[in-house]
Amino acid sequence: MEDPWKREFEFAVEVARKAGAEIRKAGESEIRVMTKSCTVDLVTKTDERVEKIIIGSLKEEFGEGTHCFIGEESVAKGEACVLTDKPTWIIDPVDGTTNFVHGFPFVAVSIGFAVNKELEFGVVYSCLEDKMYKAQKGKGAFCNDEPIQVSDVQDIKKSIIISEHGVDRSPEKVTKIFSTMQKILCIPVHGLRGSGTAATNMCLVACGAVEAFFEIGIHCWDIAAGAVIVKEAGGLLLDVNGGPFDLMSRRMVSANSDTIAQRIIKEIEIFPVVRDDALVQKK
Amino acid sequence: MADPWQECMDLCVEVTRRAGEMIREALQKDIDVMQKSSPVDLVTETDQKVEQLIISSIKEKYPTHSFIGEESVSAGAPSILTDSPTWIIDPIDGTTNFVHNFPFVSVSIGFTVKKEIQFGIVYSCIEDKMYTARKGKGAFCNGIPIKVSGQEDINQSLLLTEVGFKSDPEQFKIMLANIKTILTIPVHGIRSPGSAAINMCLVACGSADAYYHMGIHCWDMAGGAAVVTEAGGVIMDISGGPFDLMSRRLIVASSRAIAERLVKEIIEFDVGRDDADH
Numbered sequence: 382m383e384d385p386w387k388r389e390f391e392f393a394v395e396v397a398r399k400a401g402a403e404i405r406k407a408g409e410s411e412i413r414v415m416t417k418s419c420t421v422d423l424v425t426k427t428d429e430r431v432e433k434i435i436i437g438s439l440k441e442e443f444g445e446g447t448h449c450f451i452g453e454e455s456v457a458k459g460e461a462c463v464l465t466d467k468p469t470w471i472i473d474p475v476d477g478t479t480n481f482v483h484g485f486p487f488v489a490v491s492i493g494f495a496v497n498k499e500l501e502f503g504v505v506y507s508c509l510e511d512k513m514y515k516a517q518k519g520k521g522a523f524c525n526d527e528p529i530q531v532s533d534v535q536d537i538k539k540s541i542i543i544s545e546h547g548v549d550r551s552p553e554k555v556t557k558i559f560s561t562m563q564k565i566l567c568i569p570v571h572g573l574r575g576s577g578t579a580a581t582n583m584c585l586v587a588c589g590a591v592e593a594f595f596e597i598g599i600h601c602w603d604i605a606a607g608a609v610i611v612k613e614a615g616g617l618l619l620d621v622n623g624g625p626f627d628l629m630s631r632r633m634v635s636a637n638s639d640t641i642a643q644r645i646i647k648e649i650e651i652f653p654v655v656r657d658d659a660l661v662q663k664k
Numbered sequence: 665m666a667d668p669w670q671e672c673m674d675l676c677v678e679v680t681r682r683a684g685e686m687i688r689e690a691l692q693k694d695i696d697v698m699q700k701s702s703p704v705d706l707v708t709e710t711d712q713k714v715e716q717l718i719i720s721s722i723k724e725k726y727p728t729h730s731f732i733g734e735e736s737v738s739a740g741a742p743s744i745l746t747d748s749p750t751w752i753i754d755p756i757d758g759t760t761n762f763v764h765n766f767p768f769v770s771v772s773i774g775f776t777v778k779k780e781i782q783f784g785i786v787y788s789c790i791e792d793k794m795y796t797a798r799k800g801k802g803a804f805c806n807g808i809p810i811k812v813s814g815q816e817d818i819n820q821s822l823l824l825t826e827v828g829f830k831s832d833p834e835q836f837k838i839m840l841a842n843i844k845t846i847l848t849i850p851v852h853g854i855r856s857p858g859s860a861a862i863n864m865c866l867v868a869c870g871s872a873d874a875y876y877h878m879g880i881h882c883w884d885m886a887g888g889a890a891v892v893t894e895a896g897g898v899i900m901d902i903s904g905g906p907f908d909l910m911s912r913r914l915i916v917a918s919s920r921a922i923a924e925r926l927v928k929e930i931i932e933f934d935v936g937r938d939d940a941d942h
Contacts, residue, residue, distance in 0.1 A: 541766060
């Protein structure tokens with residue numbers, strides 16, 4: 382059967398591995414921390430360097446002009462963040478920068494690939510654990526080449542749910558986040574966890590370690606790759622209001638089953654976030 | 665001068681490694697889950713088998729020693745710390761994680777003599793990380809020395825704590841309020857890995873800057889307490905007073921500054937004591 386994006390997929394795995402090695406090396410020396418939108422939204426030279434390496438390698442291999450790129454650090458510097466029909470690489474060079482700065486064990490390179498606005502494959506390399514998660518549409522999901530699948534837990538009272546506090550500490554948002562946490566804990570669920578990286582959280586759903594992950598405030602580059610991995614592992618994605626998943630909406634529920642997803646959706650207190658593809662005034 | 669407890673520690677490492685293997689094997693099969701005090705307080709046969717393995721292996725060599733084990737206490741054994749050489753054991757710290765195959769599951773063993781912790785072992789068995797610490801001799805992970813981050817600025821800190829359903833609505837409210845208060849100091853972030861012993865080791869090796877918890881048990885804390893202290897960290901009671909192994913609460917931190925800031929922010933609630941009369 383024809384696999385039009387096989388070359389891109391294999392190259393993505395190779396590039397993610399190289400990027401992960403860079404991250405590990407950088408973690409051995411002292412890390413200078415800078416901030417972006419607020420004092421807890423961290424970025425380092427490693428984020429920027431790794432993104433240049435990834436995009437540079439991809440442009441060299443596939444030519445500039447035929448493919449498009451949406452990268453977290455490029456967008457931070459003013460590049461457009463719009464998904465078109467063209468083959469598009471959606472990249473988070475270091476997902477879990479806070480973890481990276483502290484040496485907390487979950488740091489991932491996340492590379493998703495979309496054509497005609499549909500996600501074709503995803504690669505998430507959890508580089509401190511040396512776990513390569515990957516999935517191509519229609520071909521299953523894998524961790525270090527072993528097939529993975531979501532858990533079969535259907536009872537919300539036997540589930541572990543993941544969510545994150547995010548970097549926005551404004552009181553209205555924090556109040557809603559905590560209210561949601563409280564409602565979910567009171568179901569009760571087995572536990573609430575958070576690894577600190579959305580891409581890793583989605584892989585934890587995909588390999589069955591947790592039943593669902595939801596968050597409001599993430600970005601397309603955090604979830605593009607994980608979205609394919611979760612789906613190919615037998616899970617599903619929805620918007621936090623129960624509608625269809627929207628990659629640019631900055632919010633998402635990923636779960637092992639519709640039953641669990643719907644039950645979580647009932648409890649989520651939604652707050653507004655600006656879409657990734659909203660037109661923003663350049664500085 | 666010969667170390668009177670080195671042999672005990674060597675046996676402890678060996679037994680702990682075997683226990684970790686038993687846990688990894690059990691993860692390959694289906695796990696039957698039972699509940700203890702509530703629907704979120706889980707236990708399995710593996711918890712019980714692992715504790716039996718640990719206690720029987722140690723009793724064979726040290727028949728006069730005392731034991732405080734989580735599952736033995738659950739089954740009615742006393743939980744009183746005496747001057748006797750005492751092994752304080754959590755066979756599976758992170759049973760919920762174990763049931764779900766979430767990566768943080770540990771065996772935790774602390775050894776006390778005259779109520780003072782002499783050594784601690786925490787084996788994070790899915791990660792295959794053996795944390796060890798002998799009083800006065802430093803802390804190690806897989807034989808490599810570890811130390812705390814030394815972070816003193818709360819605004820640059822990454823913290824650990826756990827959230828869980830509490831049947832007491834007032835305590836539940838305070839638990840969440842504490843996390844919200846600390847998050848909005850602001851700190852860099854708060855994570856919940858799901859195993860107290862591993863949380864303590866994450867502080868010990870500098871991956872996190874502090875961990876606080878009200879409601880754990882002596883068997884969750886005894887192993888990690890040695891590891892954090894020997895890694896240069898600080899350990900104290902939630903009130904700022906000295907750490908009390910039977911108090912069911914603690915703060916461990918990379919520095920006194922971070923610990924004292926947390927003491928300021930945390931609202932306490934009563935969690936009872938491990939050595940209280942039932």
